[in-house]
Amino acid sequence: MKHTSLTLLVFFFTILNSVAQDLKHQMISAQGASVVTESGIRITQTIGQQSITGNSSGDVVVQQGYQQSFWKILVSQNTIDTNVIKLYPNPASDTLYVHFGTLTDLPIHLNLFDLNGRLVFNRNLRIENHQISIDVSSLDMGMYLIKIKGAKLNYYSKILVN
Numbered sequence: 001m002k003h004t005s006l007t008l009l010v011f012f013f014t015i016l017n018s019v020a021q022d023l024k025h026q027m028i029s030a031q032g033a034s035v036v037t038e039s040g041i042r043i044t045q046t047i048g049q050q051s052i053t054g055n056s057s058g059d060v061v062v063q064q065g066y067q068q069s070f071w072k073i074l075v076s077q078n079t080i081d082t083n084v085i086k087l088y089p090n091p092a093s094d095t096l097y098v099h100f101g102t103l104t105d106l107p108i109h110l111n112l113f114d115l116n117g118r119l120v121f122n123r124n125l126r127i128e129n130h131q132i133s134i135d136v137s138s139l140d141m142g143m144y145l146i147k148i149k150g151a152k153l154n155y156y157s158k159i160l161v162n
Contacts, residue, residue: 071145071158079154087146091160096134098148104130108150112136112159115143136161 084101098110104127112121112134120139125132127150139161148155 074156111147113145
């Protein structure tokens with residue numbers, strides 16, 4: 001009886017291993033190409049993305065998909081030293097604080113855009129005690145572009161909400 005039980009157990013594990021799923025680590029990566037057409041339109045596409053990532057007309061550029069190449073350009077064009085403005089915590093889950101260093105008692109306009117370029121937060125605020133706070137608890141997890149405009153500043157940065 002002992003020998004039969006052991007044989008059945010070995011047989012069961014042999015069958016189980018032959019039909020079991022074999023899992024492997026995989027990685028998603030973005031690859032693609034950029035092309036400039038004869039008419040001067042630049043088309044950038046990632047593998048798996050079956051449509052162009054944007055359209056432009058003059059100074060207006062519309063993007064779609066996972067590529068937000070203009071974010072890097074906007075962040076690099078800040079008109080104020082990035083050491084003056086601090087965003088914390090980043091990533092944020094409930095409240096995002098923006099500390100303005102030497103700037104105080106100024107009216108500002110603050111926008112948050114999601115990865116699809118949708119405006120998800122749009123407020124006129126006033127810097128009080130060098131700081132403002134933003135409730136991000138209702139936002140979906142992900143990356144956002146924050147845009148802060150005022151008389152003395154033009155600031156862009158990326159934040160994460162989790």
